[in-house]
Amino acid sequence: xxxxxxxxxxxxxxxxxxxxxxxxxxxxxxxxxxxxxxxxxxxxxxxxxxxxxxxxxxxxxxxxxxxxxxxxxxxxxxxxxxxxxxxxxxxxxxxxxxxxxxxxxxxxxxxxxxxxxxxxxxxxxxxxxxxxxxxxxxxxxxxxxxxxxxxxxxxxxxx
Ligand SMILES: CC(C)(COP(=O)(O)OP(=O)(O)OC[C@H]1O[C@@H](n2cnc3c(N)ncnc32)[C@H](O)[C@@H]1OP(=O)(O)O)[C@@H](O)C(=O)NCCC(=O)NCCS
Numbered sequence: 001x002x003x004x005x006x007x008x009x010x011x012x013x014x015x016x017x018x019x020x021x022x023x024x025x026x027x028x029x030x031x032x033x034x035x036x037x038x039x040x041x042x043x044x045x046x047x048x049x050x051x052x053x054x055x056x057x058x059x060x061x062x063x064x065x066x067x068x069x070x071x072x073x074x075x076x077x078x079x080x081x082x083x084x085x086x087x088x089x090x091x092x093x094x095x096x097x098x099x100x101x102x103x104x105x106x107x108x109x110x111x112x113x114x115x116x117x118x119x120x121x122x123x124x125x126x127x128x129x130x131x132x133x134x135x136x137x138x139x140x141x142x143x144x145x146x147x148x149x150x151x152x153x154x155x156x157x158x159x
Pocket of ligand 1: 025026075076077078079080083084085086087088089090091111112113116117118119121122123125
């Protein structure tokens with residue numbers, strides 16, 4: 001039986017772990033940009049939500065979303081490889097989407113590395129549409145696919 005997973009707001013002490021995980025899970029092959037200080041800035045920022053998933057106290061997933069006037073932007077999302085495909089990513093996204101809807105923000109956008117077919121399939125399964133490719137988006141070394149979801153019709157049972 002798998003451990004109980006809880007989603008909660010990150011604490012300052014999580015910044016280092018999130019930055020480390022981002023480095024090898026998301027930014028591999030790139031100059032790391034998600035330092036612990038940058039994560040900490042988002043933890044303290046009133047317009048951002050930094051969410052973590054924990055199992056028996058261990059951080060197994062995280063997400064950072066920044067909320068604007070008309071749309072929210074997903075900056076980071078990651079789940080420990082050993083815990084992937086157990087619904088943690090979906091739970092983190094549902095939490096953020098519900099928060100966005102509560103705040104009256106109905107458009108969520110994100111970028112994902114073009115070769116990251118697993119994440120593209122994950123977002124597609126949650127109802128995100130691919131809007132186009134942004135050439136050289138990541139430090140001129142890799143391109144991104146921009147994806148978005150319109151929440152104005154509600155979560156529609158997708159997540
Ligand atoms: C992308 C990521 C966050 C998904 O998190 P996860 O917890 O593994 O995803 P879930 O278990 O919630 O999957 C939900 C659904 O997404 C789809 N999905 C998830 N991973 C998939 C994969 N590797 N291939 C195809 N579809 C996938 C499936 O439809 C899945 O539902 P199912 O397991 O019932 O079939 C995770 O794979 C990850 O951390 N990857 C490395 C970091 C990364 O790429 N982050 C995103 C870019 S910032």
